[in-house]
Amino acid sequence: TTEELQTLVLTTLDQNQVIEDSKNIKFDGKPIDQLAFLGALNSLKSKDMVDYSPIELEFWTLTEEGEQVAKDGSHEARVFAAVPSGEQGIPIAELQARLGEAAKIGQGKAFKNKWISKKGANLVRLVDSIVDQTQKDLLEIKNTSTHKDAKLLAELKKRKLTDKYKTTSYKVTKGPAFSLEIKHEATEITYEMLQSGEWKNATFKKYNFDAVGVPPSGGHLHPLMKVRQEFREIFFEMGFSEMPTNCFAESSFWNFDALFQPQQHPARDAHDTFFLKDPANTDRFPRDLMAKIKVTHENGGDTGSIGYNYKWKEEDAGKLILRTHTTAVSSYMLYQLAEKTKREGVFNPAKYFSIDRVFRNESVDATHLAEFHQIEGVIADKNLTLGDLIGFMDVFFKKMGMDKIRFKPTYNPYTEPSMEIFSYHEGLKQWVEIGNSGMFRPEMLLPLGLPPDVRVIAWGLGLERPTMVKYGISNIRDLLGHKVNIAMIKDYPVCRLDKKMGKELVGLSE
Numbered sequence: 193t194t195e196e197l198q199t200l201v202l203t204t205l206d207q208n209q210v211i212e213d214s215k216n217i218k219f220d221g222k223p224i225d226q227l228a229f230l231g232a233l234n235s236l237k238s239k240d241m242v243d244y245s246p247i248e249l250e251f252w253t254l255t256e257e258g259e260q261v262a263k264d265g266s267h268e269a270r271v272f273a274a275v276p277s278g279e280q281g282i283p284i285a286e287l288q289a290r291l292g293e294a295a296k297i298g299q300g301k302a303f304k305n306k307w308i309s310k311k312g313a314n315l316v317r318l319v320d321s322i323v324d325q326t327q328k329d330l331l332e333i334k335n336t337s338t339h340k341d342a343k344l345l346a347e348l349k350k351r352k353l354t355d356k357y358k359t360t361s362y363k364v365t366k367g368p369a370f371s372l373e374i375k376h377e378a379t380e381i382t383y384e385m386l387q388s389g390e391w392k393n394a395t396f397k398k399y400n401f402d403a404v405g406v407p408p409s410g411g412h413l414h415p416l417m418k419v420r421q422e423f424r425e426i427f428f429e430m431g432f433s434e435m436p437t438n439c440f441a442e443s444s445f446w447n448f449d450a451l452f453q454p455q456q457h458p459a460r461d462a463h464d465t466f467f468l469k470d471p472a473n474t475d476r477f478p479r480d481l482m483a484k485i486k487v488t489h490e491n492g493g494d495t496g497s498i499g500y501n502y503k504w505k506e507e508d509a510g511k512l513i514l515r516t517h518t519t520a521v522s523s524y525m526l527y528q529l530a531e532k533t534k535r536e537g538v539f540n541p542a543k544y545f546s547i548d549r550v551f552r553n554e555s556v557d558a559t560h561l562a563e564f565h566q567i568e569g570v571i572a573d574k575n576l577t578l579g580d581l582i583g584f585m586d587v588f589f590k591k592m593g594m595d596k597i598r599f600k601p602t603y604n605p606y607t608e609p610s611m612e613i614f615s616y617h618e619g620l621k622q623w624v625e626i627g628n629s630g631m632f633r634p635e636m637l638l639p640l641g642l643p644p645d646v647r648v649i650a651w652g653l654g655l656e657r658p659t660m661v662k663y664g665i666s667n668i669r670d671l672l673g674h675k676v677n678i679a680m681i682k683d684y685p686v687c688r689l690d691k692k693m694g695k696e697l698v699g700l701s702e
């Protein structure tokens with residue numbers, strides 16, 4: 193053990209003043225392991241009880257084959273010895289039968305040394321005698337553990353006849369605090385030491401300021417949440433306030449009906465939407481609003497529209513679902529804004545945003561999951577125009593580093609006009625879809641109770657795509673879900689949306 197080794201060092205030093213080479217020290221009659229010895233030395237040195245310096249030694253040994261050659265001679269010398277002097281020589285086949293493998297290896301070298309040559313099918317001697325230098329060299333290495341010719345050593349190693357070894361041992365002397373007894377070192381002052389006065393005589397362990405500290409363990413934000421925070425700051429910077437999106441379960445009423453999405457719309461099918469089983473329904477939405485929405489869907493009510501001309505059913509609106517978009521929360525928030533306007537008698541413009549999870553009953557692949565995050569922005573003010581939406585989009589996406597923005601008309605049940613937003617991708621050299629936007633229809637806004645001259649512009653985009661671009665993740669399952677590597681969450685740096693990144697953003701929810 194370390195203590196036994198330490199005692200051995202101290203007693204040996206006490207007797208001899210110095211340990212010239214720790215290689216010569218024996219414990220229980222056996223040589224000691226130098227690595228364990230070093231451990232013992234270091235701990236004594238930290239208490240200034242000893243000093244030491246390393247002794248590094250290089251030495252050479254013979255391999256099994258090297259030993260063989262040192263004993264019987266080199267293959268070429270053995271070949272030479274097997275060839276008798278005289279014109280006759282020895283048939284090659286006979287030599288091979290006699291020496292086996294060594295004949296093959298040795299012949300070439302013996303030819304090269306001009307010791308032997310071929311005469312018909314026989315080998316004959318060219319010289320009377322030879323000096324087997326390889327054997328001599330190997331014998332020298334065997335006896336002295338080295339050789340003066342460094343090049344030769346390297347060559348013999350290449351021929352697998354020798355091997356090089358290194359050893360480190362230590363010269364040890366007494367340190368300023370040498371003593372035969374190892375004092376216990378206190379690591380900290382305790383209450384008891386102060387009380388008893390023991391602290392006055394105690395020896396304290398030195399601080400090791402080079403020690404690697406224990407990494408502080410704390411919570412870590414998921415990369416998606418880091419990027420979300422970055423988007424949040426863009427919104428806050430532009431005067432937006434955050435919508436309460438903490439409720440994933442939503443009624444079809446707020447998710448679809450309040451958004452003037454007809455009840456037979458394919459998005460309301462179980463193939464596209466997750467329906468809740470228990471509880472499956474709710475009736476917790478405002479009755480008077482429900483009545484207005486019903487007539488607007490059926491015949492347009494007093495919105496100036498002709499509606500969808502079908503029989504609107506409360507039971508469909510009451511179906512509970514996992515929200516398919518955060519626009520469900522936007523419709524609820526606009527209703528709250530209308531109610532506040534009625535209460536206070538004045539309309540105040542509003543800017544809302546949210547970044548949260550939505551759910552779609554779709555097949556999943558490397559870029560799609562059944563749940564993902566949407567970034568959504570809503571601005572309500574009097575007399576807003578499509579120009580305001582376009583202008584605002586320019587500013588918003590520029591803040592994310594996307595300076596080339598283009599729009600394409602599209603269809604949403606709740607916005608008119610509606611525009612898909614495209615950004616020019618410098619790498620792909622093409623326009624890629626980054627989001628969806630529009631002006632909410634009067635069929636949606638008027639039943640909510642907003643003043644007739646209030647216009648609402650809104651847009652949405654996905655959070656996963658920019659995050660994957662930012663962190664270089666190509667499979668969405670590495671980012672979200674049960675296959676996520678926890679270490680990844682700890683190790684990913686804080687998010688900073690930069691100019692370059694904007695050009696990389698691709699795609700919205702679909």
Ligand code: PHE
Pocket residue numbers: 516517518519568604607628629630650651652653700701
């Ligand atoms: N809700 C839309 C979607 O899920 C995005 C959107 C939001 C479109 C607001 C227009 C206005 O794709």
